[in-house]
Amino acid sequence: MEYRPQEIESRWQKYWEEQGMYSTQEKPGQPKFYVLDMFPYPSGAGLHVGHPLGYIASDIMARYYRHKGFCVLHPMGFDSFGLPAEQYAIQTGRHPSETTRENIERFIRQLKLLGMSYDWDRMVITSDPSYYRWTQWLFIQLFNHWYDRRAQKARPISDLVEIFSRQGNQGYHEQLLTGNVEGLEPIFSASDWTGFSEKTRANILMHYRLAYQSFAYVNWCEALGTVLANDEVKDGVSERGGYPVERRLMRQWFLRITEYADRLHKDLDDVDWSDSMKEMQRHWIGKSEGLLLRFPIQNGPHQEIEVFTTRPDTVFGVTFLTLAPENELWRRITPASHRQNVEEYCASVLHKSERERQADVRHVSGVFTGAYARHPFSGENIPVWVSEYVLGGYGTGAVMGVPAHDSRDFRFARHFNLPVLQVVVPPGQTTGRDLSEAYEEKSGYLVQSGFINGLSVAEAMEAVIQEAEAKGIGRRQVNYRLRDANFSRQRYWGEPFPVVYDSQGIAHTLPPAELPLELPPMEDFRPTGKPESPLAKLKDWVHPAPGITRETDTMPGFAGSSWYFFRYMDPHNPHAFASREALDYWQQVDLYIGGTEHAVGHLLYARFFTKFLYDLGLVPCHEPFRKLLNQGMIQGRSNFVFRLKGENTYVSKNLAPQYDTVRLNVDIRCVKDDILDVEAFRRSVPDAAHAHFILEGDRYVCDWEIEKMSKSKLNVVNPDDVVAQYSADTLRMYEMFLGPIDQSKPWSTSGIEGVFRFLRRVAALTDLVDFQKAAPEDAELRILHKTIKTVTKDLENFSFNTCVSHLMIGQNGFSDLKSIHPDTLAQYVVLLSPFAPHLAEEIWHFLGCEGSVTQASWPLYKEEFTKEASIIYPVSFNGKTRFTLEVAADTQPSELETKALNDPRAQRWLEGRQPKKVIVVPGRIVNIVM
RNA sequence: GCCCGGGUGGUGGAAUGGUAGACACGCAGGACUUAAAAUCCUGUGGCCCACAAGGCUGUACGGGUUCAAGUCCCGUCCCGGGCACCA
Structure with a gap:
């Protein structure tokens, strides 16, 4: 048979489609396998050869598991809402719904060309109302739930209302403290609650909801008349045009992902991801344990400054306290004499953009408030400063300055000439030296530290926490770096919030029956020139009834992509995001393949959404992706x-x-x-x-x-061209052959010829088939079974490149034979089929086999054919191989030793001496130690 | 600065602590051909040796553990990725 890829590839693609070969039917009782690619954004540039790397790998695994008899779910869809789509539309002057549809069509065509075995009937598109209806529904669920820290799970907000009307927020007040409801005592009683106005109650509940409103800064660009995303701002100016960007405080929606921080951290133990991926997530969540400690203000208003520290052992080394400029506490403690200074400083800092503040991290600035706090243990006066090096959003927005043992505090102290007091001495050293830098190691012992003198760092930490708790001035605390997720975008191309405000400004979600709230069509969706979404221009839409106003922000890209893997399980269900039966059957994604760029964004949000749905009892697993495989770029x-x-x-x-x-x-x-x-x-x-x-x-x-492969760099290689020049099977195998799947590598076509030649030689094997042959010969079975063994093992380890090598070795062996039994080639072709499905199918039919190769059973190898009758042992002297010795496979170690020592070639190295020792590793090596 | 990966022929890469360089590309030589392409065969880490036989050397660098190290341990250098005032 001659290899005619153009002819066979279109033939079998058509056949598979007509036969519905890849449509998935849940089969109870059959084991399932859910293999998923990360949701692509359908860009206007189409696929380049980098994209399919992961898609090919997942397709190979999907096909492999079908051969193994699993019920396989292998879907594809498109993450089509979001900023890039909107920008692409603005650039091309066309509507995003139109460009999105075209781009998706191009992607589908390109993917089909590669012979992907997706079940296209299950395709989901995030910008499709039948899909985002459930994104909106999910938002409503988040809005209607709060996180019960005692039970460590989400509960209906109605439960909380009941708790408040029964006992107030006693025991649940900590969550409120972080929110600062204006003019409200942190703890209220049941009678307080019933006395509150509707508006106040709504405000309070907003501090508990998992989807809630709060204030946050946006990057407002006056010149462009729009709000910019963080990555559209470079060095404090807009990336496009370089216009100034100003920070504006706006009311926006957030998701309270921080309540899940601990579970998101802990449950990483339950998933099979690479260590580096888990590390990235752990670091992003940033769990740290320490002490929350209160410092009362001295000679001033009755106020306390609460600080968070991970080094309670250094508490006697505190020489100042520092507040973040965002921490409003300075307003209450700054005496009139210092007020203007502090105000000016804070205003100047808060005016800076996030980027600007990050840009000069090394620059030290700050201002003394004129207030003093009393040290809770020593009773000494501690000056209180304000400085931008303290972050408003982390911990309490205040730190205790321990310059001797924290490099940031050290820099600050040196800059403002504040005392540096050493309290931890490295092991084996004595105190008294002038410090040239902070000693931050957690080893050594305590000095000048009252009741903890002489203790080790670890002992001192524990002692201080216990003492603080005993005296009622602090408590043990775990903090997270993770922040709540901003869920608002002032853009057009996203899911509209199913939210209206009444005349009091209280937010209400739409009743489920009114979903989806469709994105209203707009001709002109360009920026409004005001810091708001273009939707605000649609007056009729914004005011559906007197006194009623719609939310005009739209949801961010991750809204739709954080739960799509559930929708594939039951994509057309009009009654639920997925049926209970489908969820119970498919459970979770067994293998998720994608790039590392989603390490902390998508993967974290998807885990959060899953845990939330799990708390509601709606999904059976608390983690969405069991095994994660990262492909390189x-x-x-x-x-x-x-x-x-x-x-x-x-x-x-x-x-x-x-x-x-x-x-x-x-x-x-x-x-x-x-x-x-x-x-x-x-x-x-x-x-x-x-x-x-x-x-x-x-x-x-x-x-x-x-x-990076990109249109602007003119270095894009289009898979269509490679397919046209060689074949889809060649491209599939070549991308796998390039090296380990997780490694990044530049595209180069040198070597693709080798893969193409291989496929041609496989096709040529059909010329050796002898249909008259009674039974396969030993030689062919040896080649076949060794190939089955190695390919199977390497597939299980996702070592796709060596699979290709082993298939090549198999072909090389077969090509040397005089003839092949059809059964032998048929089994070999099943091994080839995940990699080169078209050629495999062609040969399968040439051999006259039943049905489609895609449904054939994966062959099992027989150990007897993978073992050689004789083994070639390397014989080494002191570890250096000198000659090889071929012996029967069942030769005993002692016999082997004798044979090796008596071999004429051994004499040269033995030189008549007795070896000290002879090591025989059966099946491996003989080493003679002289 | 901190945290992960990774450094193997001319190239992509392979190697449960057990013959380093599988499999391919490229290159060289040969067969077929009027010729070319395609295909097939042979060789191919470096060095020494006319050849062969054989030897020496070799997995970024320097040490160590081991009968045996690309693989394990310690230190150094380089490359890639992530994080970066998170108290």
Whole structure:
């Protein structure tokens, strides 16, 4: 058989589609396997060869598990809401619904071309109302639930209302403290609650809801007339245009993911992810244990400053306290004499953008408030400062300054000439030296520290916490770095919030029957020029009834992508986000494949949504993704030309240093082996049509660099072109053959020929098939069973590149035979089928096998055929291999030892001496120690 | 600065502590061909040796553990990724 990929690939793709080969039917009693690719955003650029890397791997696993008899769910869909889609639409001057539809169609066509075994009937699209109806429903659930810290789970907000009317918020007040309801005592009674106005009650409940409103800064860009996302702001100015960006405080929606911090941290133990991935999440959650300690204000208003520290042992080394500028407490403690100073300082800091504040992290600034606190243990006066190095959003927004043992406090103290008091001495050293830097190690013993003198750091930490708790001035506390998730975007292309405000401004969610709240069509969805969503322009939509106002913000990209994996289980269900039966059957994703760029965003939100639904008893698993496999990136290899500045002349790379040039990306389609095809270049770049070229000899040499594959760098390789030139099966196998799946590597076509040749040789194996042959010969069975064994083992380990090698070794073996029994080739073709499904199917039918190869059983190997009759042992002296010795496989170690020592070749190394020791590792090696 | 990965032929890469370089690309030589392409065969880490036989050397660098180290331990350098005032 000759290998004619164009012909066979379209034939079998059509066949699979007609037969509904990949549509998934839940089969109770059959084991299931759910393999999922990370949700792609359908960009306008289409797929490049980097995208399919993970898709091919997941498709291979999906096919492998089908062969193994599993019921496989392998869906694909599109994360089509969000900022990139909106920007792409604005750029192209077309409506996002239109561009999104086109882009999705292009993606589907490209994926089908690769022979992916997705069940397209289950496709979900986040911008489709039948999908986002359930995103909105989920938001309403979050709004209607609060997190009970005692029970460590979400409960209906109605339970909380009942608790309040029965006993007030006693025991549940801590959650309120973090929110600061204006003019409210932190603890209220049942009678207080019944006395509160409706508005006040709504405000209080807002501090408990898992989806809640609060105030947050947005990046408002006056010049562009829009709010910018954080990644659209660079160095305090807009990335586009470089206009100034100002921070504006706005009421926005948040998700209280922080309540789940501990479970998100702890449950990482239950998933099979790479250590680095888990580490990234753990670090992002940032769990730290320590002490919450109160310092009363001295000679002033009755106030306390609460600080959080992870080093309670250093409490006697405190020489100042520092508040974050965001911490409003300074207003209450700053005496009139210092007021203006502090106010000016805080205003200047708060005016800076997040980026600006981060940009000069090393710069020390601050101001003394004029107030003093009393040290809770020593009773000494401690000055209170305000400084931007203290973060408003972490801990209590206040720290105890221990300059001797914290480098940030040290820098601050040195800058403002505050005393540095050493209280921890490194092991084996004595005190008294002047510190040139903070000693931050947690080893050593305590000095100048009252009741903890002489204790070790660990002992002192514990002692101080216990003492603080005993005296009622502090308590043990766990803090998290994780912040609540901002869920509002002032944009058009996203899910509208199913929320209206009444005349008092109280938020109400829509009744479920009114879902979906469809995104109203808008011709002009460009920015309004005000810090609000374009939806605000639709007056009729915003005011559906007198006194009623709609929320005009839309949801962020992660709203739809945080739960889509459940929808695939039951994608068309009009009554629920997924049926109980479907959820119970599919449980969770068994294998999730995607890039590491989603380490902390998507993966964390998806875990949070899952835990929330789990608390509600709606899903059976508390983790969405059991096994996570990260694929590496395929980078682009860019080429560059050098143009003389101000002239229409291009100079070859090695001559360029002699001129004043600009280095420009050149389309890699005009370049072969770094040599520019000048005519192609003239055709592709209008300006270059009449350009002059300075060559090296007769060639124009380009520079090159490995960069991210992107349209703007002109280095994109389109899979369609590779498929056209070789075949889909070639591309699939080649991407797998490139190296370990998790490694990043630049795209290069050197080597793709080898894979193509391999497939051609596999096709040629059909010429060796002898249909008259009574039974397979030993030689072919040996090749077959070894291949089954190695390919199976490597697939289980996701070692796709070595699978390809083993398939090649198998083919090399078969090609050397005179003839092959059809059964032998049929089994080999099943092994090939996950990688090269089209050719496998073609050969399967050539052999006259039943049905489709995609439904064939995975072959099992017989150990007897994988073992050789004889083993070639390397014989080494002192670890250096000197010769090899072939013996029967069942040779006993003692016999082997004798044979090795008596071998004539051994004499040269033995030189008549007795070996000290002989090591025989059966099946491996003989080592003679002299 | 801190936390993860990773450094193996000309190239991509392979190797449960047990013959380093599987499998491929490239290259060289050969067969077929009028010729080319395609295909097939042979060789291919480096060095010494006319060849062969054989030897030496070799997995970023320096030490160590072991009968045996690419693999384990300690230190150094380089590359990639993540985090970065989180008290």
